[in-house]
Amino acid sequence: MKTLGQWLSEKSYRSTVVNLVMLTGVLAMSQSSELFMAVGGGAIAIASFYFLLRAIALTARTKRFVNPYQLSLTWIPGLLAIVLAMTGLYLVISAEPFSMGYCLGVILFACELAMLTIAGVDLDDSASKSSRIIEVV
Amino acid sequence: MNEIPVPRDIPLPMPAPEPVLIGVLIIFFLMHIVFVNFMVGGAFLTLWYQLRGLKEKRYDDLAYEIAATITANKSIAVVLGVGPLLAINTLYTVYFYTANALTGAFWISIIPLVIVAFVLTYIHKYLWHQMERMKWLHIGLAIVVSLLFLFIPLIFLTNINLMLFPEKWGTIRGFFSALMLPNVFSRYAHFILACPAMTGLLMVWLFRRKNEAEIAATGFERVELIRKGYQWAFWPTAAQFVIGPLALLTLPETQESIHSVIAVFGVAILVSMGMAHLMFTETRRPAETIGKSFAPICALMLVVVGLMGAGRHLYREAAVAPHRELVRAKTEDYMRKVEEANREAAAKGGDVRTSQ
Amino acid sequence: MDFPVFHLDFFGNRWLIATIAILHVLVNHGLAVGMMPLVAAMEWYGQKKQDPRWDRLAYKILFFCFLITTTIGALTGVGIWLSVSLVNPYSIASLIRVFFWAWFTEWLVFITEVCLILAYTLTWKKWSNQGPEKKKQHIRLGFALAFFSWVTMAIIVAILGFMMDPGNWLTDHSFWTGVMNPLYIPQLAFRTPLAAAMAGIIALFLILFFTKRQDGFRHEALRAVALWTLAFAPFVLAAGWWYYTSVPDAMKDNLGVSLATLAFADWQTKFLQIAVVTVVTILLVVQFAISRPNLLPKVALVVPFFAILWMTGHFERVREFIRKPYVIGQYMYANGMRVDDYALLQRDGVLTYATYSNPLTEAEKAGLPERLSEPERTARLETIQKGKDVFMDTCSRCHTGHGVNSITSHLQRMFGDKPWTPELTAGYIEGMHYAQPYMPPFPGSKAELQLLGAYLEHLQHNKAPIPGAQSAGVIVHDENAGRIATKTNQTEAAAR
Numbered sequence: 001m002k003t004l005g006q007w008l009s010e011k012s013y014r015s016t017v018v019n020l021v022m023l024t025g026v027l028a029m030s031q032s033s034e035l036f037m038a039v040g041g042g043a044i045a046i047a048s049f050y051f052l053l054r055a056i057a058l059t060a061r062t063k064r065f066v067n068p069y070q071l072s073l074t075w076i077p078g079l080l081a082i083v084l085a086m087t088g089l090y091l092v093i094s095a096e097p098f099s100m101g102y103c104l105g106v107i108l109f110a111c112e113l114a115m116l117t118i119a120g121v122d123l124d125d126s127a128s129k130s131s132r133i134i135e136v137v
Numbered sequence: 138m139n140e141i142p143v144p145r146d147i148p149l150p151m152p153a154p155e156p157v158l159i160g161v162l163i164i165f166f167l168m169h170i171v172f173v174n175f176m177v178g179g180a181f182l183t184l185w186y187q188l189r190g191l192k193e194k195r196y197d198d199l200a201y202e203i204a205a206t207i208t209a210n211k212s213i214a215v216v217l218g219v220g221p222l223l224a225i226n227t228l229y230t231v232y233f234y235t236a237n238a239l240t241g242a243f244w245i246s247i248i249p250l251v252i253v254a255f256v257l258t259y260i261h262k263y264l265w266h267q268m269e270r271m272k273w274l275h276i277g278l279a280i281v282v283s284l285l286f287l288f289i290p291l292i293f294l295t296n297i298n299l300m301l302f303p304e305k306w307g308t309i310r311g312f313f314s315a316l317m318l319p320n321v322f323s324r325y326a327h328f329i330l331a332c333p334a335m336t337g338l339l340m341v342w343l344f345r346r347k348n349e350a351e352i353a354a355t356g357f358e359r360v361e362l363i364r365k366g367y368q369w370a371f372w373p374t375a376a377q378f379v380i381g382p383l384a385l386l387t388l389p390e391t392q393e394s395i396h397s398v399i400a401v402f403g404v405a406i407l408v409s410m411g412m413a414h415l416m417f418t419e420t421r422r423p424a425e426t427i428g429k430s431f432a433p434i435c436a437l438m439l440v441v442v443g444l445m446g447a448g449r450h451l452y453r454e455a456a457v458a459p460h461r462e463l464v465r466a467k468t469e470d471y472m473r474k475v476e477e478a479n480r481e482a483a484a485k486g487g488d489v490r491t492s493q
Numbered sequence: 494m495d496f497p498v499f500h501l502d503f504f505g506n507r508w509l510i511a512t513i514a515i516l517h518v519l520v521n522h523g524l525a526v527g528m529m530p531l532v533a534a535m536e537w538y539g540q541k542k543q544d545p546r547w548d549r550l551a552y553k554i555l556f557f558c559f560l561i562t563t564t565i566g567a568l569t570g571v572g573i574w575l576s577v578s579l580v581n582p583y584s585i586a587s588l589i590r591v592f593f594w595a596w597f598t599e600w601l602v603f604i605t606e607v608c609l610i611l612a613y614t615l616t617w618k619k620w621s622n623q624g625p626e627k628k629k630q631h632i633r634l635g636f637a638l639a640f641f642s643w644v645t646m647a648i649i650v651a652i653l654g655f656m657m658d659p660g661n662w663l664t665d666h667s668f669w670t671g672v673m674n675p676l677y678i679p680q681l682a683f684r685t686p687l688a689a690a691m692a693g694i695i696a697l698f699l700i701l702f703f704t705k706r707q708d709g710f711r712h713e714a715l716r717a718v719a720l721w722t723l724a725f726a727p728f729v730l731a732a733g734w735w736y737y738t739s740v741p742d743a744m745k746d747n748l749g750v751s752l753a754t755l756a757f758a759d760w761q762t763k764f765l766q767i768a769v770v771t772v773v774t775i776l777l778v779v780q781f782a783i784s785r786p787n788l789l790p791k792v793a794l795v796v797p798f799f800a801i802l803w804m805t806g807h808f809e810r811v812r813e814f815i816r817k818p819y820v821i822g823q824y825m826y827a828n829g830m831r832v833d834d835y836a837l838l839q840r841d842g843v844l845t846y847a848t849y850s851n852p853l854t855e856a857e858k859a860g861l862p863e864r865l866s867e868p869e870r871t872a873r874l875e876t877i878q879k880g881k882d883v884f885m886d887t888c889s890r891c892h893t894g895h896g897v898n899s900i901t902s903h904l905q906r907m908f909g910d911k912p913w914t915p916e917l918t919a920g921y922i923e924g925m926h927y928a929q930p931y932m933p934p935f936p937g938s939k940a941e942l943q944l945l946g947a948y949l950e951h952l953q954h955n956k957a958p959i960p961g962a963q964s965a966g967v968i969v970h971d972e973n974a975g976r977i978a979t980k981t982n983q984t985e986a987a988a989r
Contacts, residue, residue: 069717069720072720073716073720073783076720076723076779076780076783077780077783077784080723080776080779080780081780083776084773084776084777084780087769087773108773115780115784118784119784122784140969141969142848142849142967142969142970143848144495144496144848144849145495145846145848147583147586147587147590148831149587149590149591150590151590152589152590152591152592152593152594153593153594161597209611209615211563212563212567212607212611213607213608213611215563215567215568215571215607216567216603216604216607217604218571219570219571219574219600219603220597220600222571222574223589223593223596223597223600226574226578226585226586226589227589227590227593230582230586230589231496234496234578234582234586235496235497237499237575237578237579237582238496238497238498238499238579238582238961238962238963239497239962239963239966239967240963241499241579241961241962241963242963242964243963244575244579244963245509245572245575245576245579247575248513248568248569248571248572248575248576251568252564252565252568252569255563255564255568256560256564259560259564306497306967306969307966307967307968307969308966309966309967310964310965310966311963311964311966312963314966471846474837474841475833475834475836475837477837478836478837478840478841479833479836479837481836481840482836482840
C-alpha cells in the first residue's frame with residue numbers, strides 16, 4: 001500500500017486519473033446511457049475547461065516567443081483528447097451495453113479523459129518551465 | 138491435326154492510326170531492350186569480375202563499378218517496357234493475350250521473379266562492403282541474380298514467339314511445350330549474347346568519362362578498362378555472326394514471303410561487320426588513340442539495333458498478316474450476326490439485352 | 494471468351510489480381526504519392542533550420558522508399574496489367590482501346606517519376622555537398638517528384654472511376670466523357686489525403702528505426718511527422734464521406750434492385766465504421782507521438798497501418814458493388830460478354846461462337862456413374878466436355894470449381910446433398926440474375942443451360958481441380974476449325 005501511495009503522489013495527476021478510470025468503470029457498469037452521458041459529459045466538460053484555461057493562459061503568456069508550430073504542440077494533445085473522448089462517449093451512448101462498440105467506447109472514453117487531464121497538467125509544467133525561461137530572459 | 142484457330146477480335150476501333158502504334162512499339166521496345174541488355178549484361182560481368190576478384194582485389198573493385206550501374210539501368214528498363222507492352226496489347230490483342238494465357242503460370246511468375254532479382258541486386262550492391270567477410274555468400278547472390286536474369290527473358294521470348302504461330306496454339310500444353318517451338322532457343326542465344334556486348338560498350342562509355350582520380354581508384358589504367366570494354370563488345374558480336382544467321386534460318390516459314398525480312402537482316406549483317414571491324418581495331422589501339430572510333434561504333438550499333446527491330450517487326454507482320462485478315466473477317470461476320478440477332482429480338486418486342 | 498481460358502481453380506482468378514493490386518496500392522499510396530512530399534518537406538525543413546539531422550533522416554526514409562518502390566512498387570504495377578490480361582483479356586483489351594492515350598500519358602508521367610526518383614535519390618549526397626544553391630535545386634527536384642507521383646495516381650484513378658461508372662461514354666464512346674465520370678473527383682479527393690496519412694504513419698514507424706531512443710531529435714521528428722499525419726486525417730474522413738455519398742448515385746443505373754441496395758447499405762455502414770476506427774487509431778497515435786514521444790512503441794504504429802490497409806481493401810471492394818454484374822458498366826458483363834452479344838448468344842449458344850474448347854483431364858473424367866456401357870460413357874463424357882466449356886466460358890472468370898468462391902459451394906449451400914440434377918440447377922441459373930442482382934444473366938442457349946447443369950451434376954461427384962489453358966492447353970473447336978480450314982485453303986488459293 002505504501003508503494004502505491006508513493007506512486008500516486010509522484011505525479012500530481014495520477015490520483016485524478018485513477019479516480020476518472022474508476023468513475024468510468026462505475027458508469028459502464030450502470031448500463032444507463034443517460035447517466036453515462038450526463039456524468040461522462042460533465043467529466044469531459046470539467047477536464048476540457050481545466051485544459052482550455054491553461055492552454056489559453058499559456059498561449060497568451062508566450063505569444064511573443066513561440067511560433068505556430070510550437071503553439072500547435074500546446075493545443076493539439078488536449079484538443080484531440082476532447083474530440084476522441086466525445087467520440088468514445090458517442091460510441092457508448094449509441095451502442096448496446098457490452099457490445100463491441102460499447103466496450104471500445106468505454107475504453108476510448110476512459111483513456112482520453114485521462115489524456116485530457118494529463119494534457120492539462122503538462123501545460124502547467126511547461127508553463128512553469130516557460131515562465132522560468134521568461135525570467136531568465 | 139493442325140487446326141488453325143481464328144478467334145474474334147475486340148469490336149472497338151483502334152485508339153490511334155496503326156503506324157503510330159507501330160512506331161511506339163518498335164522505338165520504345167528497342168530502348169527497353171537496350172537497357173535490359175545493360176542490366177542483364179551488367180549482372181553477368183559483375184559476377185565474372187567478382188570471381189576474378191577472388192585472386193586479384195582490383196577486379197573486385199571493377200566488379201563493384203559495374204554493379205553500380207545496374208540499379209539505374211534496371212529501373213529504366215522496367216519503365217520503358219510498359220509503353221511497348223501497351224502498344225503490343227493494342228496492336229496484337231488476339232495474338233499476345235492468347236500466348237499469355239497458354240503460358241499463364243510462367244507469364245505471371247515474371248512479376249515475383251523480377252522482384253526477387255531486383256531485391257537481390259540491391260542487396261548485392263548496397264551490402265557489398267559489409268559482405269566482404271562472407272565472400273561466397275555474396276558471390277552466391279550474384280549467381281542467383283544472373284540465373285534469374287537468364288531465365289526471365291526466356292519467358293518473354295517464348296511468349297513473343299508463340300504469338301506468331303496460331304497454328305501451334307492448339308498443340309501447346311503449358312510453358313515448356315511452348316519453349317520447344319522452333320526458333321525459341323536460337324533467338325534467345327542471340328539476345329543473351331547481345332547483353333555482354335552492349336554492356337561492353339557501356340563500360341567503354343563509363344570509363345571514358347570518369348576522371349583521373351576515379352580511374353586511379355580502380356587500380357587499372359584507363360586504356361586497360363576501355364580495352365576490356367571493347368573486348369566484351371567484340372567477341373560476343375563475332376559469335377553473333379554464327380548465331381544470328383542461325384536464328385534467321387530457323388524462323389518458321391510464313392505464308393507471306395519474307396524477302397524484305399531477309400534483306401533487312403542482310404543489311405544488318407553488313408553493317409555489323411563494319412562495326413565489328415571497328416571494335417576489333419579499337420582493342421588493338423594504344424592508350425593515345427583508343428576510343429577514337431567510339432562514336433562511329435555507337436552509331437553503327439544504333440543502326441544495327443534499328444534494323445533488328447525493323448526486321449523483327451516485318452517478320453511478325455508476315456507471320457500474322459494473313460491470319461489477321463481471317464480474324465478481321467470473322468469479327469465482322471460476328472458483329473453482323475449480333476446486329477441481326479438484336480434486330481430480331483427487338484422486333485419480338487422483348488428487351489433481350491439483359492433478358493430482364 | 495474468345496481467348497484460351499486462364500484459370501486458377503484453388504484461389505480463384507480474382508485473388509491473383511487482388512493480391513497484386515492491393516500490394517501495389519499500398520506501395521504506391523504509402524511510399525510514393527504520400528511519402529515523396531513528406532520527404533521533400535523534411536529536406537526543406539532541415540535546410541531552413543540548418544539542421545543536418547533532418548537531412549539524414551529524410552535521406553534514410555527516401556532510400557527505403559526507393560528500394561521498395563523501384564522493386565515491388567514498379568513490378569506490381571506491371572503485374573496488374575499482366576494479371577488482368579490473363580484473367581479478363583476481353584475487358585482489359587476493350588479498356589485499352591478506349592484509354593490508350595490516358596495510359597500512354599500516364600506512362601510518360603511514370604517515366605518522369607522514375608527518372609526523378611532515381612535522380613533525387615542518387616544525387617542527394619553529391620548535390621548536398623555542392624553548396625546551398627545546389628541544395629535548393631535538389632529540394633525542388635523532390636517537390637517535382639512528389640507532384641509527378643500524384644499525377645500518375647490522378648490519371649489511373651480516372652480509369653478506375655470509368656470502369657465503375659462509364660457515365661456518358663456509352664452514348665458517345667469518347668475518351669473525355671469516360672474520364673470525367675461522376676466518381677472521379679470524390680475518389681481522387683479520398684485517395685490523396687489517405688496516401689498522405691498513410692505515409693505519415695509509415696514515416697513515424699521508420700523514425701523509430703532510424704533514430705535512437707535517447708536521441709532528442711527522435712522526439713522532434715515524431716512530433717513533426719505526427720502533425721503532418723494529423724493535418725490529413727480529417728480530410729480522409731471528409732472525403733470518405735463524400736465518396737460514400739456519391740456511390741449510390743453512380744450505381745443507380747446498374748442496380749435498381751432492393752436486394753442489391755440492401756447489401757450495398759451493409760457495405761456502406763461497414764465502410765463508415767472502418768473509416769472511423771482507422772481515423773481514431775491514427776489520431777490516438779498522433780496524440781501519443783506529440784504528448785509522449787519517448788513512450789511510443791513500434792507496435793503501436795502497426796495498428797493504424799493495418800487499419801488503413803483494411804480500410805483501403807474495403808474501399809476498393811466498392812468497385813465490385815458498383816459495377817456488378819458488369820465489368821464495364823452497361824457495356825460488358827463480368828463474364829466478359831458484351832451486353833450486345835446476348836441476343837445472339839442466347840439464340841445460337843455460346844459454344845457456337847467459341848473458338849476453343851477446354852480439354853478434360855483424366856482426373857476430371859472420374860466419378861461417372863458405374864455400369865455405363867462404352868457408348869453411354871462416351872456420350873456422357875461428351876456432354877460433360879461441352880458443359881465444362883460452357884462453365885469455362887461463362888462462369889470461370891469469377892467462380893472456381895472447388896476453390897475460393899466455388900460454384901459447388903454455392904450449390905451445396907442451396908441444394909445440400911440432394912442430387913444436383915440439371916433440371917434443378919439449370920432452372921435456378923436461368924432466373925438467377927433476378928434473385929442475385931450481382932450475377933449477369935446466363936448468356937447461353939437453353940440447350941447450353943442443360944449442358945451446364947450436367948457438368949455441375951458431375952462436379953458433385955468429381956472434386957478434381959479444373960485446369961486452365963496454362964496447363965491443359967486448348968482444343969481448337971472442331972466446327973470452327975472446319976470452317977477455317979476451308980477458308981485458309983481459299984485464301985491460299987487466292988494468294989496463288
